[in-house]
Amino acid sequence: MTKKLTIVIALVMIFTLVLSGCAKAAPAEEETGLIKVFGAYATPIEEPWDGVIHAALQKAADEGKIEYTYTEDIGYTGDMERVLREVAEQQKPDLIMGDAFVNEEAVRRVAADYPEIAFAFGSELGPATPNLAVFDNWIHEPAYLCGMIAGGITETNTVGVVAAVPIPEVNRLVNAFIAGVKETNPEAEVLVSFINSFFDPATAKEQALAHISAGADVLYAERAGVIEAAAEKGVFVFGNMSDQNATAPDYVISSVVWNMDPTVAYVISMVETGTFQPVDLKDYSMFALGGSSLADFHGNDSKIPAEILTAVEEKEAAIKSGLFRVPIDEAQPEAVN
8 A cells, every 4th residue: 555655746746747848838829918929020120111110119118018039130042031030930929020122022021921820020011911021111200300391401402312222211311301301492313322221321421422512502311321321521411210319419400200119009909919910000190190200409409490490380280280292202303333
């Protein structure tokens, strides 16, 4: 009887240890109750476009809302599909976010093969059933306001723009900026160049310096590298995607700000509640829902004529109230390069 009791006790102890080991090996999602999110970025997160997405997801992670890991600088030579498949198989996240530009087909193939995972990607195309939502940087509204200021502060009547690639989502920002310039200064000339890359600071700086040499005394830094040229030559500049005043405080008048927080919050809520839908998230990047804004002037409003400041404030209020719509023009602007 004693021998049998000893065996039973031993079995109970072994069973308890096994259960304990299983509990320790449980997935992080079960331990924390948080959804797992993976960021897949084609460029380094230093590049403002992907940097804005990363910042919003990192903020959500810091606030204890999600578990977040990411890979950056995946590139455009075929690695995106491999990375996404490895992540889907090995990490099994609840949500994958990133940018699909130039990698559209790869992202869509992987999403279709893993319908249990929610995908939300920056894209120039539409959503795809059952699990691919799309978003974009619909920040043409603050771009228009920056253009209004640029037209009002240029002394040479020449403004320069350095942009990435002449695709619709870039063109609409450039065209909105130009339209803003023309509202306050119809006689101003706007020089536009494209670096034909999403991240090439050296070439962007080179193009910016060329604009300055051609007479531009105000620049729009749609790409990284332009602000460095502006600071070097002492000309005013407008940042893009985020508040870039800290890069050159004396010269960055304001910035076109893309705030991904509303988009990220909405996507996370859909995943958490099991209501994820393949939708176009456009509205969450616009003024009305806080997805875009004109950055703080950080004291540089003293360099802007009072009448221009008033005009910008009135236009901003009209946009937010729905009384004025910034034209969405995605045609390629005429470039000097």
